[in-house]
Amino acid sequence: GQQVMQIPQYQHVQEGEDFTTYCNSSTTLSNIQWYKQRPGGHPVFLIQLVKSGEVKKQKRLTFQFGEAKKNSSLHITATQTTDVGTYFCAGGEYNAGKSTFGDGTTLTVKP
């Protein structure tokens, strides 16, 4: 079945440093979504990418979808303590009723 892998599993940064998490799928995706889960909270939808090579920005967050639609990345510029949490990607296959979640990257930010 489809597998979605995320790296790294953990990332510790100093406030102000940049952060990137990578998501790789074993199969070609129809779309990919990104979610953020704060400690003790529930996952919150951030963005969905659907086009090959698509790049979207939300303030300090930049999301990319690979040309082959098998990988994606989330880049945060100049991290802040409010960025702390676990970031999940979820890949949706064509004609599938579900998306497969990666195991997440947990970001901690030292003030």
Next chain:
Amino acid sequence: NAGVTQTPKFRVLKTGQSMTLLCAQDMNHEYMYWYRQDPGMGLRLIHYSVGEGTTAKGEVPDGYNVSRLKKQNFLLGLESAAPSQTSVYFCASSYSALRKEQYFGPGTRLTVT
């Protein structure tokens, strides 16, 4: 709009007891999902539904059953709880096959002793 709500928020069960978790959404979403999340781990899909009256198995369906009798509700049942089912359970919903962004409920923290 309340979004996705889950009942109850917390529950402690003894081994062998049964219970039902209720998920309700008021966004007219077609798709609904049940996940479990163990401490420090990712989300594992238990069961999902692509529409009223339909259900399908996810990654870890054993020991759980589901029903989707109404579009807005998705029930998760544990017939005979086991300590291995201690987890946080999240329900989610999404609009369609094309709009797959999922909206999650606040979760149910279940402990089985």
